[in-house]
Amino acid sequence: MSAACEGLSGKLLPRTLRQFIWIDKLLRASSESPQTKELMATERDAREDFGQTVAWRMAELNLRSATRSPLSGLIENAVVEKYRSAPCMRPFAANEQVILETSKSLNVLYVFNGTYDPYLIYWLFPLQMAFKQTAPRAEHPYELAMYLHSLHQNLFPTWGELFVTAESVMSLLEREDAEFFAHLHRACKKNVTVDPKDFLVELILQERRRAQGICAFENGFPSRQNGTKEILASPVVFLRKWMGEGFVGVLNLPAVLLIWDQLFMKDWSLDVMQNFCVSVLLLLKDSFMAADDYPSVRQVFLSSASQLLTADIQRAWIHLQQGGLPADVPGLNRLNQRPLVDLSPPRHGSAEAGKVCLDPGEISPTGVKDILLTVVLPVPRAETCYSETTQGDVQ
The missing domain is CATH 1.10.472 (Cyclin A; domain 1)
Structure with missing residues (x-):
């Protein structure tokens, strides 16, 4: 694992490899078992311990479900607010499934150990993206809560x-x-x-x-x-x-x-x-x-x-x-190096006004409105078959 991580340093990981490395680090960081123990066995033990504690705490708090804690209303409001404000979370602000998953996971964590802080919404989001499910599973909020607990307790700096x-x-x-x-x-x-x-x-x-x-x-x-x-x-x-x-x-x-x-x-x-x-x-x-x-x-x-x-x-x-x-x-x-294009009318007496020097083949980032273009592509003579087209068609 250490050799693989060294070789991948600086790279954005593909999804499957990201899941494997993140889970390995999350579970082994909180595990007291030897590092040589198989990851599947480590994960099974962690799930059992986490589930037993949640069940015991549910009985203590007299709850029907760990996904609906005494702080449910507070957590849901905070989740909605964070998703509307954070740039990387904003595209998911209207995704009810993601919002509900976030709220459920934070409720489970609160039931597990009484921990809730607004910044945990931010910490949970990358875990949700890394372990995104194609189809929702009832146990997934519990998994995310377990991962978040390990991150909070063992990895994230104080x-x-x-x-x-x-x-x-x-x-x-x-x-x-x-x-x-x-x-x-x-x-x-x-x-x-x-x-x-x-x-x-x-x-x-x-x-x-x-x-x-x-x-x-x-x-x-x-x-x-x-x-x-x-x-x-x-x-x-x-x-x-x-x-x-x-x-x-x-x-x-x-x-x-x-x-x-x-x-x-x-x-x-x-x-x-x-x-x-x-x-x-x-x-x-x-x-x-x-x-x-x-x-x-x-x-x-x-x-x-x-x-x-x-x-x-x-x-x-x-x-x-x-x-x-x-x-x-x-x-x-590189955002500071992009050429700027002056679209203002040329000033009198200035032949160079509005002139922009671009690299060959570079398209300048300009914007225009209400312009209709007809694009004509060259076709070999033997296959030429033109037809009358209206404005905007491609030949």
Whole structure:
């Protein structure tokens, strides 16, 4: 397995191989049995243990079904909201089967161990995409809940680790690109209008207090409301959000699957997550440099990342993994290299106005309306058989 993962590093896995590797990592991470034990036996034992615990908890909570927990209404509302807001989840927002599967799985997890947090909706989504069923099965939400539990308990970095990693990314940016670093901090201080819904506010503050050793917040400590706003207006908090949501909240689906493939193959190494965070941040450098206040920086952090090409993120990450210079990453964003076409009328006295130089064979990304074209394809003389056509037909 380790040799296979090493050879596949940097690649987007095909579906069957992805399922095999992800299941192997998920089940063996939580298994106390020897690594030499067959995967089927490991999975059977995990299913039995999970099922027995769920059954015991259902009896304790006096529930008829584990898919309808005491938090069902809260979970369903949160699921609908997340699917409407996250770029990679939005195409499934009207898919009742996917929405119901998400809600059921999170309810099962809550019954299993009393765990529910909104960010788990993001963590569950890649698992749903990786283990998508052609026909719904009653036990599938239980399988997904079992996988999510293992991911939560054994693989996904802790919030404390993510806090340190986000700080490391900003430190690296300060060393490698002081101008970009200074611009981000300067812009984030202008016209600050923080929306608490953007962040896991309580979680961030709790982890920060733990890191500082502050336990008795209310006993003798002044109010930290201003401090809270200052913390949430920092670029580092956006990076925590990116990584804390597994990049699901900001990237498109192929990019998310690429990142999760690498994380599973590298046993969820923090170095892998940090290099992806640096890659996305630097690929968006031009967009960030054009943003001059907090609302515009926020827009780039939360919306522009989903427009990046997956292949560019892949190349940037491989570049950094192989020891490449971070300064080279912004140039890997091919969206910044696309030629622009001026469709405005030519200015008087300027023979070159509107002229665009394109590579041979390249089609410029222009858009026109109400134009009807007739395309004529050459046909050998012996087979020529033309007929009268109306406008728009192809000959």
